[in-house]
Amino acid sequence: MPARRLRSRSFRRLKVKLPGNRVTIHYRKRVPxxxxxxxxxxxxxxxxxxxxxxxxxxxxxxxxxxxxxxxxxxxxxxxxxxxxxxxxxxxxxx
Amino acid sequence: MIEVGRLCLKIAGRDAGKKAVIIDVLDKKFVLLDGEVRRRKCNVSHIEPLRGKLDIEKGASHEAVAAEFDKLGWKARETKPKAAAEKQVSKRSKKSAEKKEAKSQASKEKAEAGTEKKSGHKGKTTVKGHEQVKKKAAKKKPAASSVKKSAPSKNADS
Structure with a gap:
């Protein structure tokens, strides 16, 4: 489970494909x-x-x-x- | 259009929107400006000539330009006069000079403190201690007379 603070909408969710053919979510801060x-x-x-x-x-x-x-x-x-x-x-x- | 005395408006840079007069045409690309802008070379593509023209000579001084601007009701750029420049001393040499001044001051104070102390325990002064006091007293004299030249005086002592 991702950390609760990452649920904020000020983070954008990025789908990243890993070398092991798995897809995870990376959290990035939003910039104006x-x-x-x-x-x-x-x-x-x-x-x-x-x-x-x-x-x-x-x-x-x-x-x-x-x-x-x-x-x-x-x-x-x-x-x-x-x-x-x-x-x-x-x-x-x- | 681009000639000595032509009034123009600067359209680029931090002086944009300011009125200027061409005091010299350097070549096809550059002119020398003065007026509300800083007195410096400027690219012709960064100015927009106006319809007016001033009667000034090539390379006119800032005062002459300011006088002409005054007639038009414009104010030429004014800069506060700089304080009389000190003799050019590099930062490094200044710093080292200041450090040595501080050191000589400190040694002066030490010597004074030292002599006071030693005078208190007259009977107990060792030979070495007495020599040290003498040395400090000797250092004190040249340092006191020429504080600014503390660098050479110190070298002379050691």
Missing amino acids: KAATCPVTGEKLHGVPRGTPGQLHKLPKAQRRPERPYGGVLSSKAMREEFRKEARGMELEKR
């Missing part, structure tokens, strides 16, 4: 999904995967990249945002 960019949909770099409790313990600089919209937008999306801002600024300059 990787952060994605809301604009491009690609995975964000520099943002570790962890529960809010785990992330909270990390220093701020280890949670997101050091740039505007770091950890929120991908670098591609951020650059596009600032390009738009620059074009908008042109009208002001005139």
Whole structure:
């Protein structure tokens, strides 16, 4: 019988086939999904995967990249945002 | 478009979204920026030129750029002036110097304590003990006069 603590749904159950042709269950901790960019949909770099409790313990600089919209937008999306801002600024300059 | 004096916006890096002016064109790929951003070389693909242009000379100083930015109502990047730099001493030599200082201080205190003790038991001082006190007193003198140069003084004694 597996240990009672392994009944928690925070463990995921993995079926593993052993060399002796037997199948057992391995228990693995669940990890939150990787952060994605809301604009491009690609995975964000520099943002570790962890529960809010785990992330909270990390220093701020280890949670997101050091740039505007770091950890929120991908670098591609951020650059596009600032390009738009620059074009908008042109009208002001005139 | 990419010319000296052209105003631009930095779109990449930690300075993204900040206004800058091109002070020098290094080659087809790189320019030198200053303004709200740190004064350094930047890739042309990381800036978006704006419609404005400033009348500054090539390689203008930060103060000149700050003055021009002031006219536009923008604030150029300010950094606090660093404290006057000490003479360049490597970390290692600093550490060993500090250690030796501490040691000489300790030996000074010991010598003082030693002399006090010995003066109490005048009759009972052994020859060896007396010699030790003399040695410590001798060490004390050079150490007291030049605490910073404790390294050479110690070598001289031993």
